[in-house]
Amino acid sequence: MGAPTGAAAVAPAAITVNGVAKTFHTRSRAVHALEDAHLEIGAGEFVSLIGPSGCGKSTLLKLVAGLLETSTGDVRVDGEPVSAPLPQVAVSFQKPTLLRWRNVIDNVCLPLTISGTLDDAGRRRATELLGLMGLDGFERHFPRELSGGMEQRVAIARSLVSRPSLLLMDEPFGALDEFTREDLNDELLTVWQQEPKTVVFVTHSISEAVFLSDRVVVMSARPGRIHDVVPIGLPRPRPRALRNAPEFYDVIRDVRSVLDDARGVGTASRQEGAGR
Numbered sequence: 001m002g003a004p005t006g007a008a009a010v011a012p013a014a015i016t017v018n019g020v021a022k023t024f025h026t027r028s029r030a031v032h033a034l035e036d037a038h039l040e041i042g043a044g045e046f047v048s049l050i051g052p053s054g055c056g057k058s059t060l061l062k063l064v065a066g067l068l069e070t071s072t073g074d075v076r077v078d079g080e081p082v083s084a085p086l087p088q089v090a091v092s093f094q095k096p097t098l099l100r101w102r103n104v105i106d107n108v109c110l111p112l113t114i115s116g117t118l119d120d121a122g123r124r125r126a127t128e129l130l131g132l133m134g135l136d137g138f139e140r141h142f143p144r145e146l147s148g149g150m151e152q153r154v155a156i157a158r159s160l161v162s163r164p165s166l167l168l169m170d171e172p173f174g175a176l177d178e179f180t181r182e183d184l185n186d187e188l189l190t191v192w193q194q195e196p197k198t199v200v201f202v203t204h205s206i207s208e209a210v211f212l213s214d215r216v217v218v219m220s221a222r223p224g225r226i227h228d229v230v231p232i233g234l235p236r237p238r239p240r241a242l243r244n245a246p247e248f249y250d251v252i253r254d255v256r257s258v259l260d261d262a263r264g265v266g267t268a269s270r271q272e273g274a275g276r
């Protein structure tokens with residue numbers, strides 16, 4: 001498949017999370033969502049965040065997105081402190097949040113419409129991204145005519161249309177059946193390989209994290225901390241068949257062991273060198 005017009009126009013972003021804590025003050029109490037988080041993500045890396053419910057994965061993602069402010073410490077993208085959403089960063093969530101009254105192509109073009117930069121090249125790019133997402137021929141359909149998986153494909157195309165150098169994804173495929181999720185994982189990796197960018201991906205699925213990532217950040221709960229970072233040594237590109245390979249299961253076992261440890265239920269033994 002040829003690269004889309006003007007692909008890889010923007011260099012991927014690097015991220016630094018330095019001594020970050022986040023406390024939410026509700027009316028009745030203070031919630032320590034994140035404590036003493038340190039993390040470096042290299043430009044072009046694909047990193048997943050995984051951990052028990054409530055351990056601060058979304059909070060960390062929103063801090064990088066500039067949607068929340070840190071309580072202490074700082075977050076930097078390409079060396080610049082993040083204090084508000086940055087134009088080179090796109091965020092996608094579990095709910096696709098398409099505009100029901102706009103058709104598919106107009107939904108994908110929305111970021112360009114909002115920034116006042118929509119032109120013929122932008123429309124062509126939107127069409128190309130829909131093709132990459134397996135949605136050729138659906139440009140004029142409305143969200144009500146799409147399945148959940150198709151809506152999420154449109155949302156991913158929308159998040160890519162402005163060529164972000166950093167893509168932050170919060171459980172984007174969490175509501176989808178396993179087969180659709182795997183298809184979307186494959187499509188996401190195709191785009192990521194064609195247009196290098198940094199991706200931070202929150203998921204509850206160990207296999208999804210392993211399949212996609214260069215490294216998996218394992219977090220522990222109450223207060224949320226970064227427990228360990230597991231490098232995923234599986235070669236790229238990663239074909240569908242990798243999901244049946246023994247080495248894939250070895251790495252999954254390795255990450256599960258770290259996750260069990262983070263949850264304080266350590267049972268499995270981490271294989272030294274697995275996944276490295």
Ligand SMILES: Nc1ncnc2c1ncn2[C@@H]1O[C@H](COP(=O)(O)OP(=O)(O)OP(=O)(O)O)[C@@H](O)[C@H]1O
Pocket residue numbers: 024025026031032033051052053054055056057058059060224
């Ligand atoms: N705006 C908020 N106000 C108060 N507390 C919050 C707020 N946002 C998150 N929290 C709390 O911070 C903690 C971390 O939440 P966060 O959503 O980051 O966890 P998570 O790991 O993404 O969870 P899940 O896996 O269930 O989505 C939780 O205890 C949550 O209740």
